[in-house]
Amino acid sequence: MPTDNSPLIVANRLNISLDNGTSLVNNLSFSLGRERVALVGESGSGKSLTARSLMGLLSPALHIQARTLTIAGENTLTLSERRWSQLRGNTLAMVMQDPKYALNPTRTIGWQVEEPLKLHHKFSRAERRDKVIDMLDAVGLPHPTQLMDRYPHQLSGGMGQRVMLAIALITDPQFLIADEPTSALDHAMRDQVLALIRRLVEQRNMGLLLISHDLQQVADHCDRVMVMYKGELLDTLPAAELPRATHPYTRTLWSCRPSKATHGQPLPVLDRAALEAHREHD
Amino acid sequence: MIDLQQLSVAHRQGYDLRTVVHDVSLSIEAGECFGLVGPSGCGKSSLLWVLAGLNPHWSGSMQLAGHQAAAGKTFTGDLRREVQMVFQDPYASLHPRHRLRRTLAEPLKLLKVKDIDDRISQGFRHVGLDPAMADRYPHQLSGGQRQRVAIVRALLLEPKVLLLDEPTSALDMSVQAEILNLLNDLKRQDNLTMVLVSHDPDVIDHMCDRAAHMANGRIIR
Numbered sequence: 001m002p003t004d005n006s007p008l009i010v011a012n013r014l015n016i017s018l019d020n021g022t023s024l025v026n027n028l029s030f031s032l033g034r035e036r037v038a039l040v041g042e043s044g045s046g047k048s049l050t051a052r053s054l055m056g057l058l059s060p061a062l063h064i065q066a067r068t069l070t071i072a073g074e075n076t077l078t079l080s081e082r083r084w085s086q087l088r089g090n091t092l093a094m095v096m097q098d099p100k101y102a103l104n105p106t107r108t109i110g111w112q113v114e115e116p117l118k119l120h121h122k123f124s125r126a127e128r129r130d131k132v133i134d135m136l137d138a139v140g141l142p143h144p145t146q147l148m149d150r151y152p153h154q155l156s157g158g159m160g161q162r163v164m165l166a167i168a169l170i171t172d173p174q175f176l177i178a179d180e181p182t183s184a185l186d187h188a189m190r191d192q193v194l195a196l197i198r199r200l201v202e203q204r205n206m207g208l209l210l211i212s213h214d215l216q217q218v219a220d221h222c223d224r225v226m227v228m229y230k231g232e233l234l235d236t237l238p239a240a241e242l243p244r245a246t247h248p249y250t251r252t253l254w255s256c257r258p259s260k261a262t263h264g265q266p267l268p269v270l271d272r273a274a275l276e277a278h279r280e281h282d
Numbered sequence: 283m284i285d286l287q288q289l290s291v292a293h294r295q296g297y298d299l300r301t302v303v304h305d306v307s308l309s310i311e312a313g314e315c316f317g318l319v320g321p322s323g324c325g326k327s328s329l330l331w332v333l334a335g336l337n338p339h340w341s342g343s344m345q346l347a348g349h350q351a352a353a354g355k356t357f358t359g360d361l362r363r364e365v366q367m368v369f370q371d372p373y374a375s376l377h378p379r380h381r382l383r384r385t386l387a388e389p390l391k392l393l394k395v396k397d398i399d400d401r402i403s404q405g406f407r408h409v410g411l412d413p414a415m416a417d418r419y420p421h422q423l424s425g426g427q428r429q430r431v432a433i434v435r436a437l438l439l440e441p442k443v444l445l446l447d448e449p450t451s452a453l454d455m456s457v458q459a460e461i462l463n464l465l466n467d468l469k470r471q472d473n474l475t476m477v478l479v480s481h482d483p484d485v486i487d488h489m490c491d492r493a494a495h496m497a498n499g500r501i502i503r
Binding site: 043044157214215252257259260262268269270 | 321322424425454455456457458459460462463466481482483484485487488489
């Protein structure tokens with residue numbers, strides 16, 4: 001068990017590549033503790049791949065190499081599938097992007113929230129039921145007992161995302177990975193769900209890796225921000241420093257959000273040619 | 283350019299009709315960008331589908347680009363090409379198993395336009411894409427590129443009214459900025475009238491001169 005200050009996840013020179021040698025994630029080094037960290041970048045920048053590699057969920061067609069990749073003190077490069085499964089149940093948990101696809105349409109909500117408890121713990125049926133009801137209540141879902149018998153298609157997007165969060169947190173993991181948890185939701189719902197994730201993570205003293213492409217959104221909820229572009233870590237900075245970011249890519253991502261104030265003006269966009277040149281230069 | 287009086291929209295549900303938009307009256311000037319905002323399920327997309335002529339189950343009065351549309355009938359004649367729509371999911375207007383050139387050329391062939399290839403190349407350049415991309419399939423493009431092609435498809439028919447149904451909500455923040463800039467440029471160059479539907483108030487604030495907020499099938503302000 002790591003103490004409160006030691007990092008839970010350490011990656012040193014993490015590489016993910018295809019069979020033919022094309023590199024998708026390049027020399028990533030970071031360490032994550034019990035803090036809230038955001039991983040931002042455009043689609044295709046490798047942020048989801050990085051998250052999946054931390055969960056041991058990469059497709060077999062991809063190759064992972066690293067100098068070190070330790071999760072809660074275990075070297076994951078040589079981990080057996082059985083041990084991975086234990087790790088995923090007790091230490092790590094993940095929330096996916098779209099509840100419509102990530103929940104099983106043929107099982108009730110209660111069954112799906114209970115499943116991790118059955119797999120990873122030894123509780124009696126009644127204890128499990130109590131825990132499920134407590135958890136559904138904790139993620140802010142109304143009438144948990146009735147809800148347990150519902151199916152995913154009977155829920156709205158925001159409720160589905162709360163159910164996914166309940167499934168992730170029911171085994172009391174130490175670290176939560178949230179892969180764009182709010183992109184499938186409408187605008188009013190986004191802040192609610194993010195605030196909920198943040199509150200639960202703080203209450204349980206967990207670490208959080210939040211993946212997003214909306215810099216302004218993560219600035220409110222995270223301590224630290226890592227910026228990825230084309231498989232490389234371009235910039236790491238405290239979230240409070242975002243308005244004063246010096247890297248041009250970070251600065252554009254920060255300022256490209258439209259608002260009343262930008263009406264009638266062109267929004268700043270990425271100068272991709274300059275970015276490439278900058279990357280070569282580094 | 284667009285004038286709606288007491289417009290109600292219904293959807294078929296079995297043998298019944300369920301009214302989802304009630305008594306909407308609007309008028310939109312030429313060259314204006316008009317916004318429709320509201321939570322999901324408030325009827326903003328239903329209203330847009332009627333404006334595009336995709337749902338004949340409406341009542342009231344609708345005047346579009348100088349034509350009086352008739353309820354219960356599909357659009358005919360010039361109206362069909364003068365009102366064009368860009369969908370949230372660009373796949374909705376691009377055939378997955380046809381190359382882009384074939385999808386884009388189809389309405390032009392029907393209209394017996396002469397220089398189809400030139401127009402497609404010009405359209406691609408207009409939105410900042412390489413004309414050589416016209417020989418790709420939709421899945422060979424990135425999300426932002428696909429949305430640009432969907433905009434090209436709508437613009438090739440030289441519409442007077444462009445309807446946009448959440449054109450950027452499936453895109454990254456940085457790509458969204460590029461598409462919004464593109465739409466603003468097109469509006470300035472071609473004097474297009476645009477109706478933009480979005481659930482993101484920031485996008486509406488950035489793009490629109492005027493906006494209507496909808497809830498439960500009614501315009502509330």
